Amino acid sequence: MDTDRLVDVEQLVLALLQKQGKDYLTVKQVVAGLPSAPRKRLGLTTSQPVAALLRQLTPHLGQRLHVYKGSRSSYIGRNLSPEELIVGRIRQRPGISSKQLGTQLPLMKKPYLTALNALLKTGAVVCTLRDNHTPCLMLVDAQVPLPETASVESVESVASVASGDDRLAFKAVYDEVGQGSDFVRIHRLREALEWTRARFERVLMDLRGDYTVELHGGDPSLLTATDLHNSYMDEHGTLFITLSWRGRSS
């Protein structure tokens, strides 16, 4: 019976991670994501303290899962080394700053920096500085920009960071189209730049990610169907119509 329960929980958590496309989740996320039957069987509720949940869950996690202690919370995830966690996250978010990466990993500060320095030393990860001196991390194999012909529609699949030239070009068009306005229509920028959708959205996401631009909802009733198509919809399905430049051009 105990063996059944062990296999059951381990597989359920692995399936949950697989479904969410994550290497780790917070303990409460894991509990909330478990089907209600095993959750009840183990007497787990999200209102319990994390320590109590861990006491009940840890014996059932098996070899393929591991409990991580982060600076803010405890996590359950695949049994990976700190280096593997870092590489996995940079693969998902190329160009991420070292500080941001640290907040997103289930690691304490010291082991995180030790592992990151080791990766930098071996050359598996490279670090470049943005114009605002933010250190950005990339994997060596992701540094080669994708050719324009690879017009992948999904931003997720375009594992590259916008080049400085693209950002400058974006800002120049923003200034030209906006003529001093704080709210510039995204479709007008897209049309003026004439880039592929993937390239435009890659740059847009990059600018949004480091708070260089802010996207706004705007009023769709003022737009044609083509204008709407050339606006931007994020992964949550939220439509953005205008944007404002917040940072310096870079």
Next chain:
Amino acid sequence: MTVDRRLDLLKQQNPFASSSVGDPWDGHYPHVSSINEEAFAGLCHLMAQKTHNPALNCAGLILGEVGSGKTHLLGRILAYSTQAQPPFAFAYIQPIEDPEQTYRYLLREVMVNLCRPAHAAPYATQLEALLAAIYIEVLLAHSRLQGTHKLQIIQRDNLNVLTYMRPPVFAYAQAWAADLLCRTYPEMSARFLHVLFQYRLLETRAAAVSWLKGDLLDPADADRLGVPERVQASAMRLEQEARDMLISLGLVLARYGQPLILCFDRLENLETEAQMHAFGKMIEFLVDTAKGMLPIACVRGQQWQERFRQVLNQHVTSRLETNRFTLQGCTAEQALALVRSRLASVLDAEPAEALFPFDAAELQRMFQVGFHSPRVVIARVNDRLRHLLDAERATPVSPLQTLREAFDRQVQTIQRDFQRYPPDRDRLRRALGLYLSHSSAQHRFRLDSLQRPLTERKYIDLVGILQSGASASTPVTLIIDVEPHPAAVSASLSRGIDCLQAESSSQVVYIRDARCPFPPHWKATNEKLQRFKALGGHVIFLDQMQAATWYALTLLSYAVREGDITLVTAEQQIRPVSHEEFAAFIQHVFDGDAASAFRDVEAALGRLGDTVLSTEPAPSAAASTGPAEPKPPASSP
């Protein structure tokens, strides 16, 4: 407090249930100082400059998209208005409906705000504080040493000076003040001061407020205040009088270092160019002519760029844009601070547990990429909270339910403080138009569109043609009246009688907010009412519940148009409720509901049997002479 107890509290008082402020006077959620800090500091600085130099010609413009916190920022300014040294007065101005009454509308909105219960002691209203300042100045100048000392103690102890003044002192003080102010400012209206001073007396306070708002007074009230009746005055004369009163008010505000900040919000509801020009006229007047008043306009960024800048005179846009503040979304840290502050409004948690029941890292991840508008933050966290509390995926709330909840809240707000929503013909007309435009199909009458008449607009609100099967078309006239003067009421009824006599089959409905008096001693007017009824006219007096519902419908329409009512879809997408959904809501809520606030209108029009009400052939000049309203929201941009 136990975990279960805290979860229960969150269930009972979910602090993320509302992401819309509605009216800054009703705001009850805490402010997060770091959000839009720059805009807030800029506005405070502008206000400080205006206090220092009341003649400074300036205005402010707040640009921000839906949910960026425009109205919340105004709430923060309102809270600051009483803490600032010296404090300043605050007015929240809803969008203008009738551009032909620009100054009267501005005056009424200003006075309604100045007469609202004040947030800080010792004065009951902002107007009372202003009145006290006038008295204090003249008393300090004319009192002996002992009196001066006593007055200083009253001020030091933050007491209401008005309660310490005996009637003879008031009489002297009024004479001194009127003399001083009229001598110092040639443009000061002596009559304005005369009525303002009567605001302190309970027996004349209501009449004084009515007069100061520009209302037509009952003859007895006019007599009591010692002012001439306004009933014979032309529209132009009344506009001029309202303008003069605003100038006088500005001089008083400026002299006593209590400048007024006027916040124009929900400007997306200005549907016609005439309404937008009326707004521009108000801004121009407030900047260039009136002293001690600082207008601030809140507009959605794209709308400002693409609508307002194209219509408004550059004279106006340049004044507004000189002090422009663009609102910014929240960073992850600000989003978490917002969540903490909302939770703290319900739970008294230790700092370490300030984010209970959320996981800090999860929230951090949720908002780590890019800026998020405060509304998006609240909506996403609300969804997460409902998920945590119910342990299952929260069921998305339908547009109908969302609107129903917002509508019920608005009705309750109005009913709680009915005095704050005085009889308002324009808003009643909009509500009636919305109801008639959307109560289709299931009814015995249907209305494709409505319009205001080209002539007699002073008395007649809406006209249409009721078609009844094969028989001849029937003209329908709808008259809304909130005037307190019998002659004005009589004039409205006369127009109704004229319509009924001109065509015997004509249908005329006279609607009046029941708060407006119709006393038996108005003999001639009562006789006219009986005659109107005898000729087949329908009379509707809106009781408190009905009136509250009508006003709530109008205010909800403003909020919908502004994109202020949002919901989370099944795909976890946050979006504003559409005009079509609002139209469906009106149909669902009011259609065929015998208990609805529109039952009397329904009965009056439905009495005609299986009929169809259609539009009167639209005169070609309709569009240029004013708003062809109410416009069905479904067809609005």
